[in-house]
Amino acid sequence: MRIALFATCIVDAMYPEVAQATVRVLRRLGHEVIFPEGQSCCGQMHINSGKFAQAEPVIANHVRAFTDTEWDVAVAPSASCVASLGHQQPMVARRMGNDVLASEAADVADRTYELTQFLTDVQGVTDAAADLGSYFPHRVTYHPSCHGMRLLRLGDRQSSLVRSVEGIDFVELPLADSCCGFGGTFSVKNPEVSSAMLADKVRTIQATNADVCTGGDASCLLHIGGGISRFERTGSFDGAPDVTAVHVKETSSTDAQGHTTEKLTTVVGADDDHHLTPGEQGTSPVEPSRSQSGFRVGQAAVHLARILASTKEDPLRVPSEGAEVSGGSLR
Amino acid sequence: MTFLGMPLLPSKRRSDLPGGQGNLIEAEAFPEASHQHLSNQQLRNNIGHATSTIREKRAEVVSELDDWEALRDAGEATKNEVMENLPEYLAQFEEAFTAAGGIIHWARDADEANAIVTELVEDNAPVLESGRREVIKVKSMATQEIGLNEHLETQGIDAFETDLAELIVQLGEDKPSHILVPAIHRNRDEIREIFMDKMPDAGELTNEPAVLAEAARKHLRHKFLTTKVAISGANFGIAETGTLGVVESEGNGRMCLTLPETLITVMGIEKLLPKFADLEVFMQLLPRSSTGERMNPYTSFWTGRSEGDGPQNVHLVLLDNGRTRALADEHGRTALNCIRCSACMNVCPVYERTGGHAYGSTYPGPIGAILSPLLTGVEEQGNGSLPYASSLCGACYDVCPVKINIPEILVHLRNEDVKANHSPVSSQLDAALTGASWMMGDGKRMTAAEKGLPLAHKVTGGEQINSLPGIAGAWTSSRDIPALPEKSFRQQWAEEEADRREEEGEK
Numbered sequence: 001m002r003i004a005l006f007a008t009c010i011v012d013a014m015y016p017e018v019a020q021a022t023v024r025v026l027r028r029l030g031h032e033v034i035f036p037e038g039q040s041c042c043g044q045m046h047i048n049s050g051k052f053a054q055a056e057p058v059i060a061n062h063v064r065a066f067t068d069t070e071w072d073v074a075v076a077p078s079a080s081c082v083a084s085l086g087h088q089q090p091m092v093a094r095r096m097g098n099d100v101l102a103s104e105a106a107d108v109a110d111r112t113y114e115l116t117q118f119l120t121d122v123q124g125v126t127d128a129a130a131d132l133g134s135y136f137p138h139r140v141t142y143h144p145s146c147h148g149m150r151l152l153r154l155g156d157r158q159s160s161l162v163r164s165v166e167g168i169d170f171v172e173l174p175l176a177d178s179c180c181g182f183g184g185t186f187s188v189k190n191p192e193v194s195s196a197m198l199a200d201k202v203r204t205i206q207a208t209n210a211d212v213c214t215g216g217d218a219s220c221l222l223h224i225g226g227g228i229s230r231f232e233r234t235g236s237f238d239g240a241p242d243v244t245a246v247h248v249k250e251t252s253s254t255d256a257q258g259h260t261t262e263k264l265t266t267v268v269g270a271d272d273d274h275h276l277t278p279g280e281q282g283t284s285p286v287e288p289s290r291s292q293s294g295f296r297v298g299q300a301a302v303h304l305a306r307i308l309a310s311t312k313e314d315p316l317r318v319p320s321e322g323a324e325v326s327g328g329s330l331r
Numbered sequence: 332m333t334f335l336g337m338p339l340l341p342s343k344r345r346s347d348l349p350g351g352q353g354n355l356i357e358a359e360a361f362p363e364a365s366h367q368h369l370s371n372q373q374l375r376n377n378i379g380h381a382t383s384t385i386r387e388k389r390a391e392v393v394s395e396l397d398d399w400e401a402l403r404d405a406g407e408a409t410k411n412e413v414m415e416n417l418p419e420y421l422a423q424f425e426e427a428f429t430a431a432g433g434i435i436h437w438a439r440d441a442d443e444a445n446a447i448v449t450e451l452v453e454d455n456a457p458v459l460e461s462g463r464r465e466v467i468k469v470k471s472m473a474t475q476e477i478g479l480n481e482h483l484e485t486q487g488i489d490a491f492e493t494d495l496a497e498l499i500v501q502l503g504e505d506k507p508s509h510i511l512v513p514a515i516h517r518n519r520d521e522i523r524e525i526f527m528d529k530m531p532d533a534g535e536l537t538n539e540p541a542v543l544a545e546a547a548r549k550h551l552r553h554k555f556l557t558t559k560v561a562i563s564g565a566n567f568g569i570a571e572t573g574t575l576g577v578v579e580s581e582g583n584g585r586m587c588l589t590l591p592e593t594l595i596t597v598m599g600i601e602k603l604l605p606k607f608a609d610l611e612v613f614m615q616l617l618p619r620s621s622t623g624e625r626m627n628p629y630t631s632f633w634t635g636r637s638e639g640d641g642p643q644n645v646h647l648v649l650l651d652n653g654r655t656r657a658l659a660d661e662h663g664r665t666a667l668n669c670i671r672c673s674a675c676m677n678v679c680p681v682y683e684r685t686g687g688h689a690y691g692s693t694y695p696g697p698i699g700a701i702l703s704p705l706l707t708g709v710e711e712q713g714n715g716s717l718p719y720a721s722s723l724c725g726a727c728y729d730v731c732p733v734k735i736n737i738p739e740i741l742v743h744l745r746n747e748d749v750k751a752n753h754s755p756v757s758s759q760l761d762a763a764l765t766g767a768s769w770m771m772g773d774g775k776r777m778t779a780a781e782k783g784l785p786l787a788h789k790v791t792g793g794e795q796i797n798s799l800p801g802i803a804g805a806w807t808s809s810r811d812i813p814a815l816p817e818k819s820f821r822q823q824w825a826e827e828e829a830d831r832r833e834e835e836g837e838k
């Protein structure tokens with residue numbers, strides 16, 4: 001297939017390695033990847049800020065960039081941007097009285113897939129180790145971004161692909177479906193509420209003792225990674241309310257291979273009798289892990305495209321191995 | 332001619348339609364209003380505990396129904412049908428209600444509604460020894476919205492809330508912070524203190540819920556038996572039969588609806604359902620979404636007046652207070668479909684952290700963030716900030732029993748706010764977005780802009796960024812920013828493509 005990569009603005013400008021990883025995964029499946037050069041952004045930032053008039057040229061640019069070239073499907077490593085193409089672009093174009101643009105945008109959106117949506121629904125990839133050679137021997141937890149979960153209805157597509165990576169020690173993130181508090185300009189317009197949401201998210205991630213938290217949206221990972229980095233560096237989130245104890249309820253189970261896995265279900269953010277009482281069966285307060293100090297943004301929160309692209313020959317390393325998260329070039 | 336609360340003149344601009352008044356307007360913008368609540372750990376714990384409990388109960392009882400999605404679709408369709416034909420349904424309702432012996436009053440806004448109720452109370456409640464009149468009340472959002480209690484007080488009328496949570500709020504001289512659990516921000520110790528302080532006869536109390544409930548019951552019993560006038564809200568009004576209904580948990584509503592001689596109901600014009608049979612759907616949607624129960628303990632319906640049984644004077648105040656204005660907004664009007672179940676606030680991560688008072692209105696949480704500005708117009712300064720009080724995570728839309736697309740209406744209202752142009756001096760964020768729109772409106776400009784990355788990379792020393800000035804400082808107040816790459820992806824791509832072509836050329 002001839003696949004048009006939609007890199008998204010944030011990946012293009014801040015996380016080029018995520019786009020590189022996406023290209024590697026797609027090529028591994030034998031596809032030709034092209035990069036429509038006129039592309040910039042889906043327009044979500046402007047749309048969600050209510051600036052429909054400013055969003056219109058951005059939408060028009062996207063449509064132009066992706067109709068100028070021939071391709072079979074477009075793929076983006078971002079659920080949020082793909083959701084914006086389908087849900088928001090036509091709506092805003094119509095609101096601006098531009099019905100032609102609305103239908104063109106809908107056409108492009110119809111043929112654009114989020115990466116794991118493409119891998120699962122179009123390619124039938126269910127086992128990343130077998131089908132993509134993915135290898136990542138680390139403890140990983142996963143945050144499903146809101147737009148992937150609720151707008152694109154990705155379900156367990158992302159998490160099951162990540163789970164199927166060879167060597168991975170997948171640990172469930174407690175309260176995974178609560179928002180990390182990014183919300184685009186929300187994090188700037190309501191910074192305190194956003195920080196409070198982020199603080200809770202980071203505490204649950206730390207309680208899993210995972211090496212990295214993965215997900216399918218660079219923007220949420222930018223937020224989460226930025227929070228982890230700040231917390232690891234300074235021991236707190238400035239401007240956020242005090243950190244309270246994290247109560248974790250652990251249940252152990254043994255899987256088919258005889259490994260004992262710990263499933264964590266956590267209730268966060270309370271230090272009184274409202275949640276789980278310390279001493280209650282199977283409950284123990286867990287101190288946030290500080291062992292992985294010195295994290296930098298982009299190291300503790302890693303896009304799943306990079307994990308899928310990681311192989312034994314060209315592995316992605318994590319900081320606990322003494323190396324910076326790295327790995328992989330285009331070829 | 333009766334004003335039906337509808338936009339009679341099609342040419343009428345939305346902004347010319349009367350806006351809602353009363354307890355709908357945020358005095359302060361949301362970011363400031365939420366500030367103090369965010370640092371109140373006790374409040375966050377109380378709310379976090381209560382919402383997570385209800386959230387789990389709701390999820391459980393909803394998962395029991397195989398046809399939940401079909402029920403939501405049906406609920407949505409019925410409410411849409413009502414909104415599309417509201418004048419006809421209101422007229423039908425008025426006729427049926429009147430035929431059954433009830434009397435209807437139309438109120439354009441909060442002031443009119445308050446004046447109508449005051450007059451009715453003066454006509455029907457005696458002046459007591461204290462020189463004042465008394466009425467009992469069952470919890471009602473509509474009367475909260477219009478500030479009825481406060482108004483009555485100035486008119487020499489004491490209104491006694493009979494719902495336990497509402498009583499706690501009233502005695503605590505406080506405001507409700509949740510539409511279903513108005514005292515959600517209070518814990519037992521605080522409630523005990525309020526009761527000991529305000530119920531002199533109660534004696535020594537413990538903080539046991541049963542003890543507190545019993546104290547409230549004793550406090551209210553005498554009122555139920557002696558008060559001549561009661562004021563209620565209504566969950567539903569049935570156009571076909573002129574029936575009104577109240578759904579509740581404690582039985583206090585049932586007492587208010589049956590014991591007094593005069594019953595005055597205040598209901599928003601949007602609360603109608605076409606047929607009695609429609610309740611089949613709504614009585615499944617409402618209790619499960621709201622309290623997480625299969626069915627609520629007390630459901631009361633009444634159709635007008637029955638000789639010798641129950642209240643003999645039955646009045647209904649039909650309230651507009653900005654609803655017509657909201658209805659005239661084609662992109663926002665589905666907010667009127669709301670059945671006030673409160674499910675959206677129980678799942679909202681923003682509400683969970685700020686509590687209801689930060690929204691400054693009778694309607695907090697996600698529905699409040701759209702309903703208040705729709706009723707008043709985003710021109711009300713504080714209400715213009717409400718549509719931004721959301722990360723657009725979409726949890727509210729997922730749980731809403733009548734499928735109100737709250738995130739989409741939030742975005743629509745942000746656009747309304749942008750168009751209303753609150754701050755003529757554009758903020759840094761606005762300026763940044765304007766710049767970004769210009770740049771992103773053309774891939775070539777984006778390419779050119781990203782050529783600056785090596786410089787930015789150098790300026791930051793290839794290190795992550797821990798603090799920035801200006802609006803970006805709001806971001807770095809609690810988060811770091813990663814080291815900028817030396818080259819954007821598109822630059823890397825272009826270079827690798829050029830290499831590839833060269834290699835191919837050599838072959």
Ligand code: SF4
Nearest residue numbers: 669670672673675731
């Ligand atoms: S908007 Fe929906 S979820 Fe929220 S209170 Fe209204 S009916 Fe319930």
